[in-house]
Amino acid sequence: MDPPIGFWQITPSTEFRTGGPTKQSLTSHVGPTMLAMFVSAHYSGDDLVPKFRNGEHWKKVFGPVFMYLNSSFYPGDYKLLWDDANVQMQTEVESWPYSFPVSDDFQKSEQRGCVSGRLLVRDRYLDHEDICASSAYIGLALPGEAGSWQRECKGYQFWTKADEKGCFFISNARTGDYNLYAWCPGFIGDYMFDVTLTITPGDVIDLGELVYEPPRDGPTLWEIGIPDRSAKEFYVPDPNPLYINKLYVNHPDKFRQYGLWERYAELYPDNDLIYTVGVSDYTKDWFFAQVTRKGENNTFLPTTWQIKFKLDEVNKNGIYKLRVVVAMSALAEMQVRFNELTVSQPRFSTGLIGKDNAIARHGIHGLYWLFNIDVKSDWLVEGENTIYITQPKCTSPFQGIMYDYIRMEGPPKEDV
Known part of the structure; x- marks a missing residue:
């Protein structure tokens, strides 16, 4: 000092x-x-x-x-x-890659290659023209499946961000075989170029225009959150004054405080969270993590959240789609029911997923999960509907789910 x-x-x-x-x-x-x-x-x-x-x-x-x-x-x-x-x-x-390392395993600039191109997003329910993948994350990683890069831990990865027109340039990639992967803030899912790229020394590979078609079956009826692979936009409470970290007072990363999971039961002492589409505000009314509730004798209880929405009519000949994007799961399960909380079997269950532990470690996301749920028309009613999302695993205060984004789509339209 x-x-x-x-x-x-x-x-x-x-x-x-x-x-x-x-x-x-x-x-x-x-x-x-x-x-x-x-x-x-x-x-x-x-x-x-x-x-x-x-x-x-x-x-x-x-x-x-x-x-x-x-x-x-x-x-x-x-x-x-x-x-x-x-x-x-x-x-x-x-200065990267450095010229001074003497190891043959550290490739110098002249031993590496480059990849360039432009990424567009095609979603005809949003725009009749392709959309520039502005600020998309685009990278090279070992060959795999779409999104496999987030679980890849043996090879090298080379990432860049696209400019406002979706153009990208990945420089100084080591020689080897790769897939090109991408994801774009504002859109769900993962893109993967379907041809394996082989990088050799001095390569400058121009892929031209690439088009990503994110998961979409029908028009958006309603949505909660922002598809950005984080729960940061949801409601993060103020910390208990006993545990406050002064470095993060009046800081945009409000989630970096100890004990926030305990605030859920304080904010919802009698009933779990209920979110009403068109009335509620996800920045104020959607808690950043679906955590357990503390019970008696140091036990913990499951929680069930509700999403209420209205349908003026139900298309009996079509399939609706519920897309639930999870930003983090910690030894949790997501069960989904439609208009019937008392039925023993949920309409959809993830099973036990995730060991991200971001709740305990003051994070706002872990691994990315996308769940696409077909919703039969006879599960819905004209007028008010309720989706029940239950997280039943409850042996710890740190078990739970952080959501990234939830979207309800109507049946496909013929003219799109």
Whole structure:
């Protein structure tokens, strides 16, 4: 502090990290804690633990990571150190891949390749023209299935963000075989280019225009939230004053506070959450996580949330679709019922899913899950309808689900 000294960790490339651009690693730490972590199961669970069997050969280069120290002669001028570190960060990013590592396993710039193109989104229920995939995350990862990159932990990944026109350029990709993956804020689901790309030294591969058609069967009847792979837009309560972390007071990341799960029962002491479409506001009326409720003798109770909505008429000849996008699950189950809470068997169940543990570790998302539920017309009624979403697993205060986005679609229209 006197004189001010800065100690900074600069990671110029995340190519060696696991789980892609959405992966979190112990971000519950606050204060003077610095972590250079390359492989982690936090906020994801066992899926992100590399597994090796039957004499499998594997090697990978982690880093280098740059440690930067700076200082100032002016006491209290900490922003000067921060600004200087950001300038140094940009210098390191532009210097990647470094030329000084002598290992043959660390590929230099001339040994790598590039991929470019433009991504468009096609959703005829939103626009008759293709939409530019502005700010889409586009990356190369080991061959797999759409979305498999978030559970991939052995290979290298190379990601970039598309510009406002959907154009992208991925530079300095290591040689090897990859699939091109993408996801776009504002749209659900995952895109994957259906041809395996082989990167060789000096390659500049132009894929031209690519089109992603996100899951869609019919027009939107109603929606809750924003499809951004996070529960951040929902209601995050103020923390218990006994546990408050002053670093995150008046901070946009309100979720980085201890004990927020206990606030649910305080806000809903007698009944669980009820959300009425067209009346409720998800920024105020949708709790950021469907958690358990504390009972007597240190036990915990399941919770059932309700979504109420009106239908002027029900199309008896069509199938409706409920799309539930989950941003995090921690040893939880999602059961869905329509207009009948007392029936023993739900219309849909995920089964036990997720070990993300973001509730306990002050996160706002973990792994991404998309569930598409066919809704038969005879499950619905003209007038007021209720969807019941039950999370029945309740042996811990940290079991629960964070939702990203929920959308009800009507039956398909012939003219779209």
